[in-house]
Amino acid sequence: MNTDVRNAIYNQAKEWVLEAGKNIRTKIDDPLVIDTKSNPNDLVTTMDKETEAYFVEKINQNYPEHFIIGEEGYGDKLTALDGTVWIIDPIDGTMNFVHQKRNFAISVGIYHDGIGEIGLIYDVMADILYHAKRTEGAYKNENKLAPLKQNVKFDEAIIGLNHFWLCDNRLVDEKVMQQFVRNIRGSRTYGSAALEFAYVAEGIVNGYLTMSLAPWDIAAGIVIVNEVGGVTTDIDGAKLNMLAKNSVLTCNPNLQQDIIMYLKKGRK
Template sequence: MSEYWENVKNTAVKWVEEAGRMLKDSLHDSLDIQTKSNPNDLVTEMDYKVERYLTERIEQNFPGHKTIGEEEAGRNIASTEGVLWIIDPIDGTTNFVHQKYNFAISVAVVENGHGKVGIVYNVMQDEWFTAVDGRGAYLNDKKLPETCGPVSLPEAVIGLNGRWLARETRSDEASLHHMVRRSRSVRSYGTAAIELAFVACGRLDGYISFRLSPWDYAAGLVLLKETGITVTTFQGDSPSMLQQNTILAARPTLHEELTSYLYNHKGFTY
């Protein structure tokens, strides 16, 4: 059965590669930029174009599979029963608009709630992070280690958006501000999919985010499982594939240390 998912992954990579070319070509044109939930939540016509391109090919080639995407696909889906593709056509749309860099296409294939295939394509760097359940994770053609060594917070580089620090009102030793001061450093790349992939390949030791949707992290979960990274919500649960979640991904020893700062964390203005 794992051979089947390997073939699904290879097929999906071909589609994502073509979608990446579409995005690169579009950078030479003027974009139609709109906002969604707030002025900082951007969407372009390319978000819709890439999502439709991928969903159409899934429907044509895998008619029994369902799809859910960030922009419009699968709004009526209420269950992960069967096979579900979870798509983020451009993770990091703000980067796509402003930097023309640091954005990704993220695709996960989930069977009965269990991640089978994960693809994060870092478009402008032409980096492919791919994984098939039980077959390991890869950065381009190089297999990533299946286990990761221990690291303590003073030695760790953590992915964390500075906006969350700005919203924190507590300042005691359980605060994120205190955690950041104890860490070696923090980074923010503006795209959850890439940051989770960076944890998988060791460029980051951990990643923290408060409000992520399944299309932000579904592919990353497959990568992280194959590289020995622990991923939970702040309460220690497995992230849902159908609703918004808090996400803590880190090497096992570091994950345990970071949990003390995040479990039932209060003190934020949203």
Template sequence: MEINELEEIDKTVKGWLRESRDNVLRNIDTRLTVSTKTSRRDLVTNIDKQNEKFIVSKIREFEPHARILGEEGFGDKVDSTKGRVWIVDPIDGTMNFVKQRNHFAIMIALYNDGIGELGYILDVIGNRLLSGGPKIGVFDNGQPLTPIADTALKDGLIGLSGPMVLNNEFNMVDIAEKSLGMRIYGSAGIDIISVLRGELVGYISYLKPWDFGAGKILCESAGLKMTTIDGKQLGMLSSTAVLLATRNAHRDVLTIVGK
């Protein structure tokens, strides 16, 4: 895709996100309709659904022939990376949204034939937008992202999945102990923003495409590494344990995982 086209799409998506954020904030203190999906910890609300319907409708109007992969199922059945594919997570961190009314994000990504073109992660309450891609660069609230220091695991904090630590999957306890400390935020989007801003050296969790689609584009554009937990290439449609980190911390984690 050409720069002019990407810049036009970028401007349009930022408009959707502003409107989407306004919609969420307008309804955040209303009585939520909450239901479970796969377990009592996997929630969906009426706001998740409304927000996804809104974003999907905007994409349909803007690009009718594109396919859309949305967490709540209002897009298309996407089983290949061919053509234009949008990935939408209307509320990332729904448990946080329900219980805290904080620490949740809206995420949108655009892929073209499997190549990440543009990614967006909006911290709704913090009103912080990480956006961009490999051709236009990565921006933090409209300003070029500050270069990320290549910090080692031992010198930084790391975001980890609580259940993975409790079950010591992939030697998560050792990873936590080798770092300066672990943080559990409960939202992939918030964790990814923290890595992009240099607040964390990495993040590990089981993720689905809507959890990492935008982050993969932004992080790789910013020089970070995002792979499967064992260092293999992460496909756009993967659902697996994901390792995001600085290059040094990534190498450190793989050494521990491989023990």
């Protein structure tokens, strides 16, 4: 994707993200219809569906040759990332949206022939937009994010991870993960994968570790983290499949091998 085309798509995508966020803020106290998907804690609301439908309509009107992968199923069924593909999570952190009315984000990643070109993560209620274009750096609103520090040590790291690592041994023995938490400086849980990626890029956490995320959870964040020198792989260090669910590690590159080796101690 050439620079002029990318800039034009970025400007349009940014406008739509901010507009969608404004609509959510306007309706934040309206009654919601809340349903569940894969399990009782996998929530979807009328606002998730309305927001995704908004993006799909705009993209189809303005870029009919582009493809869409969306969490709520309004997009295309793809077997490859050929061409330009928008990967959208209309509300990442739906449980936070429902229960807290904050700490959720709109996440839009735009890929061309499998390469992440544009990433937008919008913390709707805080009105903070994390954004990046490939090779042009990453930003928090208008402020450019600094490259990640290269001297972070394992025992000084703050890592984002949720409680499943400590009580669910499907991937890694929970006792190993309990020791992992004891050996790092601290852990945090924010309830939104997109925001966790943004915080890694900002450098306020040094990594984020999760058992299973879909492409729409990570697509924008990968682009943003890349632009500050971070790395994103599965928990074995392998390349992610952007058409399937993955275990995910995104972090300061100085920590990647230490974390992967620690996880391998407890792998099933």
